[in-house]
Amino acid sequence: MKKLILCLSICIAAANIKAQSKVFKEINEDISSEMKIITQDEALVGYLVFTQLEKANEDSFNYKISLMDENLNDIGTVNFREEKLDLDAVSFEQDILCLAYLKSNINGRTFKNKKEFNAFQEKNAIFTQFLSLDGKILKTNSSPIRLESAEYELWALPRSKFTYSGSLKHKIQLKNISQKGFVCFYGDKDGCNIIDYDLTGKEIWKKSIADEQAFSLLTSKTDVYLLEKVKEKYVEGGYYLLSYNALDGKSYDKIILNDKEGNSLKVINFENDPVTGTPYLSGTIIDEKKGNNIYTGKQLARSPYSGIFTMDIKGHTKTDITKSFIYWNDGTLSPAISKRGFIEDVRSYSVLTHSFRDYNGNTFFAGSEFVKRPKFGAIVASIITLPLIVVSPLILGASGTIKCKVTNVALLKLNQKGSLSFESEIPCTDSKFTKGNVPITEYFNQRNFYDVENSNTKASYMIVDDSKNIMIYNVNQRKVVRTVSHKDGKIRTNVFPAKEGHIMVFEYNKKEKYTRLSIEALN
Amino acid sequence: MVIVILFFSFRLTAQNNLLYSYQALSKFSLAKQKDSIKKNWLCPELFKDKATQKKYKELWEERTSFIIGAIDANNFITEGDIYNYINQLIVELTKGNASLIKQPQLLLIDRSASVNAYAVGGNVIAVNLGLITFSKTREEIALVVAHELSHNILNHAENSMSEMAVWLTSEEYKNSVNAVLDSKYERLTKLKKVMQAYTFSRSKHHRYHESDADSLAIILLKNSHISFDPAVFLRLDSADNAYRQPLKNSTKNYFSSYNVPMEDWWFAKRSKGLSSKSYNFKDSSGLDDSLKTHPDCIERYRKTQSMATVKGTFTPVFTEVQEKANKMIIWNMYDNLDLTACLYRVLLEKDKGNADVWYDFMMHNIFAGLYYSDKKLNRFNAIGIKPKEYISKNYYELQNLLEQMPVDNLVQFYKSSYNQNFWLNMPAESKGLKTLMSAVLFESEESDKKKSIAAKEFIDNNPTSMYCEFADHFKK
Numbered sequence: 001m002k003k004l005i006l007c008l009s010i011c012i013a014a015a016n017i018k019a020q021s022k023v024f025k026e027i028n029e030d031i032s033s034e035m036k037i038i039t040q041d042e043a044l045v046g047y048l049v050f051t052q053l054e055k056a057n058e059d060s061f062n063y064k065i066s067l068m069d070e071n072l073n074d075i076g077t078v079n080f081r082e083e084k085l086d087l088d089a090v091s092f093e094q095d096i097l098c099l100a101y102l103k104s105n106i107n108g109r110t111f112k113n114k115k116e117f118n119a120f121q122e123k124n125a126i127f128t129q130f131l132s133l134d135g136k137i138l139k140t141n142s143s144p145i146r147l148e149s150a151e152y153e154l155w156a157l158p159r160s161k162f163t164y165s166g167s168l169k170h171k172i173q174l175k176n177i178s179q180k181g182f183v184c185f186y187g188d189k190d191g192c193n194i195i196d197y198d199l200t201g202k203e204i205w206k207k208s209i210a211d212e213q214a215f216s217l218l219t220s221k222t223d224v225y226l227l228e229k230v231k232e233k234y235v236e237g238g239y240y241l242l243s244y245n246a247l248d249g250k251s252y253d254k255i256i257l258n259d260k261e262g263n264s265l266k267v268i269n270f271e272n273d274p275v276t277g278t279p280y281l282s283g284t285i286i287d288e289k290k291g292n293n294i295y296t297g298k299q300l301a302r303s304p305y306s307g308i309f310t311m312d313i314k315g316h317t318k319t320d321i322t323k324s325f326i327y328w329n330d331g332t333l334s335p336a337i338s339k340r341g342f343i344e345d346v347r348s349y350s351v352l353t354h355s356f357r358d359y360n361g362n363t364f365f366a367g368s369e370f371v372k373r374p375k376f377g378a379i380v381a382s383i384i385t386l387p388l389i390v391v392s393p394l395i396l397g398a399s400g401t402i403k404c405k406v407t408n409v410a411l412l413k414l415n416q417k418g419s420l421s422f423e424s425e426i427p428c429t430d431s432k433f434t435k436g437n438v439p440i441t442e443y444f445n446q447r448n449f450y451d452v453e454n455s456n457t458k459a460s461y462m463i464v465d466d467s468k469n470i471m472i473y474n475v476n477q478r479k480v481v482r483t484v485s486h487k488d489g490k491i492r493t494n495v496f497p498a499k500e501g502h503i504m505v506f507e508y509n510k511k512e513k514y515t516r517l518s519i520e521a522l523n
Numbered sequence: 524m525v526i527v528i529l530f531f532s533f534r535l536t537a538q539n540n541l542l543y544s545y546q547a548l549s550k551f552s553l554a555k556q557k558d559s560i561k562k563n564w565l566c567p568e569l570f571k572d573k574a575t576q577k578k579y580k581e582l583w584e585e586r587t588s589f590i591i592g593a594i595d596a597n598n599f600i601t602e603g604d605i606y607n608y609i610n611q612l613i614v615e616l617t618k619g620n621a622s623l624i625k626q627p628q629l630l631l632i633d634r635s636a637s638v639n640a641y642a643v644g645g646n647v648i649a650v651n652l653g654l655i656t657f658s659k660t661r662e663e664i665a666l667v668v669a670h671e672l673s674h675n676i677l678n679h680a681e682n683s684m685s686e687m688a689v690w691l692t693s694e695e696y697k698n699s700v701n702a703v704l705d706s707k708y709e710r711l712t713k714l715k716k717v718m719q720a721y722t723f724s725r726s727k728h729h730r731y732h733e734s735d736a737d738s739l740a741i742i743l744l745k746n747s748h749i750s751f752d753p754a755v756f757l758r759l760d761s762a763d764n765a766y767r768q769p770l771k772n773s774t775k776n777y778f779s780s781y782n783v784p785m786e787d788w789w790f791a792k793r794s795k796g797l798s799s800k801s802y803n804f805k806d807s808s809g810l811d812d813s814l815k816t817h818p819d820c821i822e823r824y825r826k827t828q829s830m831a832t833v834k835g836t837f838t839p840v841f842t843e844v845q846e847k848a849n850k851m852i853i854w855n856m857y858d859n860l861d862l863t864a865c866l867y868r869v870l871l872e873k874d875k876g877n878a879d880v881w882y883d884f885m886m887h888n889i890f891a892g893l894y895y896s897d898k899k900l901n902r903f904n905a906i907g908i909k910p911k912e913y914i915s916k917n918y919y920e921l922q923n924l925l926e927q928m929p930v931d932n933l934v935q936f937y938k939s940s941y942n943q944n945f946w947l948n949m950p951a952e953s954k955g956l957k958t959l960m961s962a963v964l965f966e967s968e969e970s971d972k973k974k975s976i977a978a979k980e981f982i983d984n985n986p987t988s989m990y991c992e993f994a995d996h997f998k999k
Binding site for chain 1: 700703704707708709710711712714788795796797798800801802803804897900901902903904908909910926927928929930
C-alpha cells in the first residue's frame with residue numbers, strides 16, 4: 001500500500017503540473033543540478049545539491065544550494081545570484097561550510113574580438129563561498145585564474161561555430177583544517193596555488209607552486225601537505241612531498257620519495273593515520289630494471305616492483321619520517337613471496353593497487369591476482385611445425401608461449417613491527433586466459449576498491465567492486481562479511497562509501513525504472 | 524459484576540481475535556463503491572467553452588483516478604467498530620442537518636497515521652486512523668467530520684476544479700505563460716509568480732475555504748446537538764508531535780525481558796555528520812500533510828471562541844476504538860516497513876501498562892523485519908531516520924539502535940523473541956505468520972520459490988487473516 005496519502009488538492013496540483021507540461025518542460029531544461037558530498041577530516045558529513053535555476057541576466061544565474069545531512073534528510077536551502085559557476089568541492093569545519101567553484105562565463109561563448117575575449121578571461125576565478133548553518137553567506141572570495149585552453153583555437157575556427165571550452169589544469173581540491181579553516185588547491189595556465197582561509201573566509205596565506213604532472217592535497221591539524229608527481233624515467237614514479245605550516249604558510253623542506261638505493265616509489269595511498277591523525281604514505285617500490293614494464297600480464301608476472309613501503313610523516317625533517325621498506329626481490333620473504341613477487345599462499349602474482357591502514361597500525365595492500373600459464377598447444381604446435389621453418393615462428397608470434405588471466409584479490413598485511421605477510425584472499429570473478437603480451441586493460445576492467453572505517457568500533461572494511469559482485473571484507477574479522485551481486489534480475493546494484501561506518505547502496509530497477517537508495521551500516 | 528465479567532471477556536476477545544479480516548482492505552471491501560464511483564462520477568457539462576470544459580473534465584477524471592487508485596492500493600479499510608463509530612457521527616450530523624446534507628455521504632477510513640481527514644467532493648469524506656487515536660473526545664472527531672462535510676456541502680472540491688479549469692484556459696493565464704516563455708531571463712521566477720498568483724487563493728488549505736468550513740461545521744454540530752469546544756484547535760497545534768513524546772523508561776529497559784545483551788553504544792549516535800549540528804535554515808523541510816498545516820490553529824481558536832457550547836457534554840473516545848485504530852496503524856506501518864515509528868508506538872503502549880501480547884508479537888515482527896531489511900540492504904529505508912528536531916530523545920535512541928545493532932545480535936534478539944512465552948497465547952494465524960517469517964528470513968536468497976510456497980500456504984490456511992497482506996508480498 002502506498003505510504004503517503006495524497007489529498008484532493010495535491011491531485012489537482014498534479015493535474016495542473018501535467019496541464020502545464022510545455023512550460024514546465026522548457027523551464028526545466030534551463031535547470032541543472034549536481035550533487036556533492038560534504039567532507040570533514042576526510043569523512044563524509046553530509047550532501048549538497050547545487051542547482052542552477054535560471055539565467056538572471058546577461059552574465060548571471062540564480063542558484064540554489066540544498067543542504068542535506070549524512071542521512072539525506074533536508075537541512076535547508078540557500079538562494080543566491082552569481083556569474084556562471086561550477087561547484088567543485090565542499091568542506092565543513094566548525095559549523096562553517098566552504099564551497100569552492102570555478103567561476104567562468106567564457107565556456108560556450110563566441111567573441112567579436114580578442115579584446116572582448118580578454119575582458120571575459122579576466123573575470124575567470126576560483127570562487128569560494130562560506131556559509132553558516134543558518135543559511136547565511138558569510139563571505140565570498142575570488143582569485144583570478146587563466147583557464148587552460150589554447151587561445152589560438154578561438155581565432156582559428158569560424159566564430160559562429162566555435163564553442164569555447166576552457167578548464168583548469170588541475171581541478172580544485174578543498175580540505176578543512178581542524179579548528180582553523182580551509183585550504184584550497186588548484187592549477188591554471190600560469191601555475192598552481194594553495195590558498196588558506198580562516199573560518200571567517202579571510203585569506204590567510206597563498207603559495208604558488210610550479211606546475212607538475214599531478215597533485216594531491218592533505219591536511220593535518222597543524223600542516224598542509226601537497227603530494228606532487230613529476231614526470232620522470234619511471235611512469236609510476238616521481239613523487240615529492242611539499243608541506244606548509246597551516247597557520248602562516250611557512251614552507252618546509254621538500255621531500256623526495258625514494259628508498260635508500262634511490263629507487264623511485266609508486267604512491268598508492270596518502271592519507272592520515274586513523275589513530276594518530278598524522279599523514280602516512282604507502283605504496284610499492286619500483287624495480288630499477290623492470291619498473292616501466294607495467295602493461296601486459298607477462299610483464300607484470302616479472303614484477304615491475306621490488307617491494308612495498310610505508311612512510312609516516314611525524315615532522316618536517318628527514319629524521320621525523322619513519323620509513324619502512326620491505327623487499328621481496330632480495331629473497332628475504334621467500335618462500336611466502338618469491339623474488340618476483342609470486343605469493344605462495346594463492347599461487348599467483350598480485351598487482352597492488354590499493355592500500356589502507358587499520359586502527360591497530362597495520363598497513364594493508366590489496367591487488368588483483370593474476371596467473372600465467374604456458375600455452376602448451378602453441379608450444380607443441382610450434383615444435384611440430386619446426387621443420388617448416390616459417391610456420392613455427394608464425395605460430396609463436398601469433399599466440400605467444402604464455403597466457404595470463406586475472407583472478408581473485410590478494411590482501412597483504414604489513415604490521416607495526418614491519419613484518420609483511422599474506423593476510424587473505426577475496427574471491428572474485430576470473431577473467432579469460434589471454435595472451436601474455438596483451439595489455440591487461442584489454443581483457444580486464446580495473447576493480448574498484450573502497451575503504452570504510454568506523455572510529456567508534458575501530459572497525460575497518462575494504463570494499464572490492466568486481467565485475468559481477470561487490471565484496472565487503474571485514475579487516476578485523478578477516479573475512480568477507482557480505483557479497484552483493486551487481487545484477488539481480490532487472491536490478492543493478494552499486495555500492496559506495498557513505499557516512500562513517502556505512503555504505504550507500506544504489507539499486508536501479510531497469511524494468512520498473514526506479515532507483516532505490518539506502519545507507520547501510522557495516523556492523 | 525456482570526459488567527466486569529463482560530468487560531474482561533471483551534478484553535480477552537480483543538487480545539485473541541484479529542483486528543480485521545484481510546477482506547476488510549479497501550480493494551475488496553470497497554469494490555462495489557469503486558465501481559459506483561467509476562459509473563456515477565460523471566463530469567457535468569458546466570462550460571460552453573470547449574477548452575474549459577475539456578480541462579474541467581481532465582481535472583474531474585484526475586480526482587476519480589486518485590480515489591480509485593487509493594482504493595486499489597488498500598489505502599482504506601472497512602473495519603466494523605471503527606467505521607460504525609465514525610459513521611454514527613455522520614448519521615447524527617446528517618439527521619440534524621437534513622436541509623444541508625441532502626445526499627448520503629460515503630465514509631472512507633484512511634489507514635494513515637497522520638492526524639487528518641479530508642473531503643474529496645462527490646459526497647465522499649475520509650477520516651484517517653491517526654485522527655481517531657489523537658482525538659480525546661467523540662466531539663473532537665465530530666468537529667473534524669463536520670468540517671469535512673462542510674467542504675462537501677459548500678462544493679469546495681468541485682468549485683476548485685471549475686475555477687482551475689477556467690483559470691488554466693483563460694487568456695490571462697495563457698498570456699502570462701507565453702510571457703514567461705518569451706522572456707530571456709528569470710523564467711523560473713516568473714513562472715513561480717504566475718502559479719503563485721493562482722495558488723495563493725486556491726491552496727490546499729485555502730484560508731477562506733477553511734474558515735467557511737469551520738463556521739458551517741459549528742452550525743452542523745449545533746443542529747445535531749453535538750457540543751463544540753474551540754480548544755480543540757489549540758490541541759491540533761500539537762498534532763505533529765507524536766514522536767516528540769518521551770517514553771517513561773530508559774530506552775534500553777524496554778528490551779530487558781528478551782535476555783539479549785543490549786550494548787549502550789547501539790543507542791548512541793556513532794557517526795559524524797551534520798545531523799548532530801545546530802542548524803537553523805529558514806526554509807526547512809515540511810512535515811506530512813496534517814490538520815496542523817491548516818491555517819493558524821490559534822487564529823481559528825480565536826475566531827470560534829464565542830461559539831463554544833455552554834456546559835457542553837464531551838464523551839471520551841471509546842478506548843476499544845482507539846486501541847484498535849492504534850493497532851491498525853502499527854500494523855500498517857509495519858507492512859510499509861516504517862519500523863522505528865512502529866516500534867515507538869509499541870513502546871508507548873507498554874508505557875500505558877498495556878499487557879496485550881499482540882504488542883510483544885509486533886516487537887518480534889519488527890526485529891524480524893529489520894533483519895530481513897538488513898539482508899536486502901534496505902535497513903536504512905526500513906528505519907526511516909527522522910531529523911532530531913522532530914523526535915524525542917527516546918525515538919532518536921531507537922533509530923540509532925535499529926541502525927547500529929549488529930546483525931548477529933539482531934538474529935539473537937529474533938531467536939529470543941521467537942521463544943518467548945507470549946506465543947502460547949497467540950492465535951493460530953499469528954503463529955502461522957511466525958512460521959512464514961522464519962521461512963522468509965532463513966531460506967536462502969536463491970529460494971524465492973520456497974518463500975512463495977510458504978506465503979501461499981499461509982494464505983490458504985488463513986484466508987481471512989489480516990496478515991495475508993504481508994504474505995502477499997512474498998506470494999509472487
